[in-house]
Amino acid sequence: EAGVTQFPSHSVIEKGQTVTLRCDPISGHDNLYWYRRVMGKEIKFLLHFVKESKQDESGMPNNRFLAERTGGTYSTLKVQPAELEDSGVYFCASSPTRDRASPLHFGNGTRLTVT
Amino acid sequence: AQSVTQLGSHVSVSEGALVLLRCNYSSSVPPYLFWYVQYPNQGLQLLLKYTTGATLVKGINGFEAEFKKSETSFHLTKPSAHMSDAAEYFCAVSGLTSGGSYIPTFGRGTSLIVHP
Numbered sequence A: 001e002a003g004v005t006q007f008p009s010h011s012v013i014e015k016g017q018t019v020t021l022r023c024d025p026i027s028g029h030d031n032l033y034w035y036r037r038v039m040g041k042e043i044k045f046l047l048h049f050v051k052e053s054k055q056d057e058s059g060m061p062n063n064r065f066l067a068e069r070t071g072g073t074y075s076t077l078k079v080q081p082a083e084l085e086d087s088g089v090y091f092c093a094s095s096p097t098r099d100r101a102s103p104l105h106f107g108n109g110t111r112l113t114v115t
Numbered sequence B: 001a002q003s004v005t006q007l008g009s010h011v012s013v014s015e016g017a018l019v020l021l022r023c024n025y026s027s028s029v030p031p032y033l034f035w036y037v038q039y040p041n042q043g044l045q046l047l048l049k050y051t052t053g054a055t056l057v058k059g060i061n062g063f064e065a066e067f068k069k070s071e072t073s074f075h076l077t078k079p080s081a082h083m084s085d086a087a088e089y090f091c092a093v094s095g096l097t098s099g100g101s102y103i104p105t106f107g108r109g110t111s112l113i114v115h116p
Helices: none
Strands: A005-007 A010-013 A019-024 A031-037 A043-050 A053-056 A065-068 A075-079 A088-095 A110-114 B002-007 B010-014 B019-027 B032-038 B044-050 B056-058 B064-068 B073-078 B087-096 B102-106 B110-115
Touching: A005 A088, A010 A019, A019 A088, A019 A110, A031 A075, A043 A065, A043 B102, B002 B087, B002 B102, B010 B019, B019 B032, B019 B087, B019 B110, B032 B064, B032 B073, B044 B056, B044 B064, B044 B073, B073 B087
Parallel strands: A010 A110, B010 B110
Antiparallel strands: A005 A019, A019 A075, A031 A043, A031 A088, A043 A053, A065 A075, A088 A110, B002 B019, B019 B073, B032 B044, B032 B087, B056 B064, B064 B073, B087 B102, B087 B110
């Protein structure tokens, strides 16, 4: 099966610009997660979709971040306007169930640099 | 609430030596624990997990971890390091977010460096 795919792999933008990250989960995985890792720190949870619905967005840092999952397939994460502190690696992950024991399948991440 | 502390941001070993990566957790409920590995330019992949039952858990590539409730630890070991083990390793504990999702909470990661 194809894994979780993220695009682009790298993005460099200026402060104040807009960037949209895309994630294609494993086919059939209803659960989709976004995480972010700022350099040298923890991988932090941003939000969780179940199909097209936002189950939990308690980790979203502020209203400059907007996530969507139209039709319950791929997801996008938009940052508008970007700030310097938004730099980091954004990971997407998916899983077939919400079971606590179910591991997540991760994409390779998008490295975002805001200058 | 739950949290993970990984002691040592970098661990350096010689090829063939024992690998020991430390993880301590905090959890308000019986923990479900995971180790993930990230190779360069790749995503995280599951090494092993503990949910219930046997406290010594075996994973891929010869790694294993032991759940010790009394020490709130879940250290990762491998008897003999291989050059291909060089990667970043993340310990995680599954917990409930304020929004009602069970998601893994990760530590800061430990980079394993293997010398020939």
